Amino acid sequence: MVSVVTGLIYQVHGCSPDTPDPAPASTVTETMPAETSAPDDGVPSSPRVSADITRILNRGRNTGNPAYSDIEVDVAIRGLRGQECLIKWSSYYPGSNGRSDTNTGLSGQISTGLIARDNESHWNVFAVRNAQYSGWLVHIFVYAPDGELLDQDDGPTR
Numbered sequence: 001m002v003s004v005v006t007g008l009i010y011q012v013h014g015c016s017p018d019t020p021d022p023a024p025a026s027t028v029t030e031t032m033p034a035e036t037s038a039p040d041d042g043v044p045s046s047p048r049v050s051a052d053i054t055r056i057l058n059r060g061r062n063t064g065n066p067a068y069s070d071i072e073v074d075v076a077i078r079g080l081r082g083q084e085c086l087i088k089w090s091s092y093y094p095g096s097n098g099r100s101d102t103n104t105g106l107s108g109q110i111s112t113g114l115i116a117r118d119n120e121s122h123w124n125v126f127a128v129r130n131a132q133y134s135g136w137l138v139h140i141f142v143y144a145p146d147g148e149l150l151d152q153d154d155g156p157t158r
Contacts, residue, residue, distance in 0.1 A: 048078070048079045049078065049079035049080060049144060049150075050077075050078045050079065050150060050151075051075050051076065051077045051078070051080075051085060051142040051144070051150035051151050052075065052076045052151055053073065053074070053075055053140055053142060053151050053152070053153040054074045054075065054076050054121070055072070055073075055074040056071065056072070056073055056074075056138070056140055056153060056154070056155025056156065057071070057072040057074075057155070057156070058070075058071055058072075058155070058156050059071070059072055059125065062127045064127075065127070067129060067130055068127040068128060068129055068130060069127070069128050069130055070125050070126070070127055070128075071089070071125065071126060071127075071128045071138055071155065072123060072124070072125045073087055073089075073123065073124055073125075073126075073140055073155070074121065074122070074123040075087070075112070075121075075122050075123070075124075075142055075151070076119075076120075076121050076122075077112070077115055077119075077120050077121075077122050078118060078119050078120075079118060080115045080118075080144065080145070081115050081116065081117055081118045081120075082114060082115065083114065083115055083144075083145045084111050084112050084113055084114050084115065084145060085111070085112045085115070085122075085142055085143060085144060085145065085150070086109055086110075086111055086112075086142075086143040087109065087110050087111075087112060087124060087126075087140065087141070087142055087143075088107065088108070088109040088140070088141040088143065089107060089108055089109070089126070089128060089138050089139065089140050089141070090103065090104075090106070090107040090138070090139050090141075091103075091104045091106045091107070091128060091129075091131050091136050091137065091138045091139075092104055092136065092137060092138075092139060093131065093133065093135060093136050093137075094135070094137055104131040104132070104136055106128070106129045106131060108126065108128070108129075110124055110126045112124065137154050137155065137156070138154070138155045139152065139153070139154050139155075140152060140153055140154075140155055
């Protein structure tokens with residue numbers, strides 16, 4: 001009798017006993033209660049979760065390995081306290097005279113670690129393998145914990 005009732009419940013809900021649990025929608029948390037509203041001053045409110053790359057700086061050759069350069073990425077992060085973002089990079093040669101950019105094949109990633117506050121200026125320095133020829137640039141991507149691209153920008157290299 002129990003198996004018959006269980007079978008009927010699964011049919012009514014349109015799933016089978018082998019249906020996996022749905023994946024969580026997001027690991028990003030809200031920073032304001034739902035009943036809190038933004039002031040109506042005619043200015044659009046900023047997103048609750050965001051990251052803005054504020055600076056990309058080439059700090060020069062890596063002292064441990066001269067085949068690498070140390071790149072500093074400064075990011076203003078909002079609404080992600082207790083979570084971490086992923087910063088990815090990819091180097092390329094910029095196109096000229098109508099040619100498209102050429103990927104160097106060199107890329108990597110680094111975690112911000114857990115974000116301590118709702119509004120945090122965060123910076124990371126990471127080693128980027130120098131491309132074969134001079135004039136290369138690095139493109140930086142910042143991702144939320146749920147994989148959403150929050151910001152991207154190009155940075156200087158030597």
